[in-house]
Structure formats: C-alpha cells, structure tokens
Amino acid sequence: DSGVTQTPKHLITATGQRVTLRCSPRSGDLSVYWYQQSLDQGLQFLIQYYNGEERAKGNILERFSAQQFPDLHSELNLSSLELGDSALYFCASSGTGYATDTQYFGPGTRLTVL
Amino acid sequence: AQSVTQLDSQVPVFEEAPVELRCNYSSSVSVYLFWYVQYPNQGLQLLLKYLSGSTLVKGINGFEAEFNKSQTSFHLRKPSVHISDTAEYFCAVSDMDTGRRALTFGSGTRLQVQP
Numbered sequence: 582d583s584g585v586t587q588t589p590k591h592l593i594t595a596t597g598q599r600v601t602l603r604c605s606p607r608s609g610d611l612s613v614y615w616y617q618q619s620l621d622q623g624l625q626f627l628i629q630y631y632n633g634e635e636r637a638k639g640n641i642l643e644r645f646s647a648q649q650f651p652d653l654h655s656e657l658n659l660s661s662l663e664l665g666d667s668a669l670y671f672c673a674s675s676g677t678g679y680a681t682d683t684q685y686f687g688p689g690t691r692l693t694v695l
Numbered sequence: 696a697q698s699v700t701q702l703d704s705q706v707p708v709f710e711e712a713p714v715e716l717r718c719n720y721s722s723s724v725s726v727y728l729f730w731y732v733q734y735p736n737q738g739l740q741l742l743l744k745y746l747s748g749s750t751l752v753k754g755i756n757g758f759e760a761e762f763n764k765s766q767t768s769f770h771l772r773k774p775s776v777h778i779s780d781t782a783e784y785f786c787a788v789s790d791m792d793t794g795r796r797a798l799t800f801g802s803g804t805r806l807q808v809q810p
Contacts, residue, residue, distance in 0.1 A: 583738065614797060624785065624800035637797050671738060675796065682727055682746055682789075684798060686739040 584608065585687035587672050593693045599660040602690045606653055606674030612636070613655040614675070614684055615647055619668035630655055662694045697722040699786050701801035709809050710778055716771040716804045718786035725791040728769040729798065730760055733783045742784070745769065746791075756780070781808045 584607035594600055606613050615627040617640075626639035630649035641647075644662075649655040659666060669691050673684035702717040720726060727746050731739040743754025750762040760771045769786060783805050787798040 583740070585738075612796070616798075623802050624787075624798075626797040626799070629797055637795055639797055673739075673798075682796065683729075683741060683744060684796070685741070686731070688738040 583685040583687065585672060585674050585685055587670075587687035587690050589690060590688065591691050591693070593695065594662060595695055596662055596664060598662050598694075599658065600662065600692065602657040602659070602670050602672075602692075604655045604657070604672030604674075604687060606655070606672075607685055610674035610676055610685075611653065612675045612684075613649055613653070614673040615641075615655070615657050616671040616673065616686075617668045618671060618689070619665075622668075624671075627657070659692070664694050667692055667694045697724075697726065697788050697790070697799045699788055699799055699801035701784075701786055701804045703804050704802065705805045705807065707807045707809060708776055711775050713774050714772065714776050714780075714806065716784050716786075716806065718769045718771065718801060720767050720769065720786070720788050722767075722788060722790075724793060726788040727791050728760075728762060729787045729789075730754065730758070730769070730771050731785045731787060732756075733785065733803075735782070739785065742771070776806070776808050778808050778810060780806060782806060 586605045611632045627641040629637040647657045669689045671689045673686045675684045698721045700719045729744045730742040745762045786801040
C-alpha cells in the first residue's frame with residue numbers, strides 16, 4: 582500500500598459525458614501528479630500540482646483539467662468524453678520539496694467510455 | 696526532451712533462471728532513473744531508483760540495476776526469478792537539472808515466469 586488513494590476504482594460512462602477522478606496523496610506529500618495509461622499511448626504524464634498550484638503540464642488535452650485543494654487532495658476533470666479517453670488514470674504523490682525525487686502511485690481509476 | 700526505450704516487450708523465462716530487462720534512455724540533461732513494477736490490476740510500485748553515487752542499485756524483491764552513463768542504459772536484473780515476479784516492468788526517467796520531476800516512461804516489458 583503506497584498510501585495514495587484514488588476513487589472511484591472503476592467508472593463507466595458514455596461519450597460526451599463529464600467525470601471527476603479523485604486522488605488523496607500520502608500524508609505530508611505536497612506534489613500530486615496525474616498520469617494516463619492506455620494501450621496505444623502507454624504511460625503519459627498529464628499534469629502536476631504542488632501545494633495547490635499547477636507546476637508542470639504534459640500531454641493533457643484541453644477537455645481535461647485538474648486542481649489541488651487546500652487539504653491537498655486533487656481532482657482530475659474529464660469532459661466531452663470520447664471513446665479514446667478510455668484508460669487507466671493514475672495519481673502519484675511525492676514529498677515535501679517541489680522537486681523531490683520519488684513518486685508513489687495510487688491504484689488507479691479505470692475509465693471506460695462507451 | 697527525453698525518451699525511454701525498453702527493448703523487449705515480452706520476456707519469457709523459467710522459474711529460478713536469471714533475467715535481464717533492458718532499458719535505454721535519451722536526454723539532453725542529466726536524469727534520475729527508476730524501475731517500477733505493475734502487477735495485474737494494480738498500480739505502479741517502485742522497485743529501485745538511481746539518483747547519484749554507486750552505479751549499482753539494489754531494490755526490493757532481489758532486483759538490482761546498473762546505471763551506465765556512457766551507454767545511457769539502466770538494465771534491470773535478478774539472478775533467480777519466481778513465479779510471483781510475473782508482471783509488467785517500466786523504466787522511467789526524470790530531469791535532474793531542471794527541477795521538473797514528471798516521469799517519462801518506457802513502453803514496458805512483460806516478464807512471464809514459467810514453472
């Protein structure tokens with residue numbers, strides 16, 4: 582158990598819909614990262630938040646957005662969903678420094694878009 | 696920009712045999728290197744990491760990896776595998792110099808340990 586929690590574990594929805602994925606980092610961790618794992622793209626970095634502020638962006642679509650709240654949990658919002666958005670979405674957290682080294686991953690949320 | 700190449704998509708091996716999973720990277724800056732393991736229907740678990748110092752790194756479950764800067768490689772090895780090592784293994788890098796810690800992953804190697 583990494584100490585990172587993600588809800589829900591599974592999500593099934595329809596094209597055009599909007600969903601919210603939630604992540605709680607390890608106790609004391611200030612950085613939260615979101616990654617997408619799909620069969621065709623592999624594991625890709627989406628976005629990082631540090632202590633409530635966006636720090637880095639990766640291959641995140643404009644239809645996707647994220648935020649980190651004062652209690653440090655983070656949400657990833659996916660809108661106007663397409664079939665190709667079906668994937669595993671992982672959250673990871675890392676330590677108290679902005680650029681600390683090791684990320685600990687949650688169990689993931691499996692999104693299926695029908 | 697960085698990239699990670701895992702040369703083998705699948706590695707079948709018999710139980711108690713040694714195994715090496717290969718990883719090469721390309722980067723314009725110095726990097727930190729990681730190996731993660733993903734068991735079926737689970738998240739990613741850190742196996743080991745290279746940050747600095749000794750180029751031979753020991754991790755959990757008897758795995759080790761060697762950083763070779765001249766060959767830009769970070770191959771993962773285990774002298775004797777068990778059935779329970781069957782999983783997908785990912786090599787990853789992050790920037791050492793810029794403070795950007797987002798991970799760039801390879802495409803993964805599926806290790807299949809057969810009895």
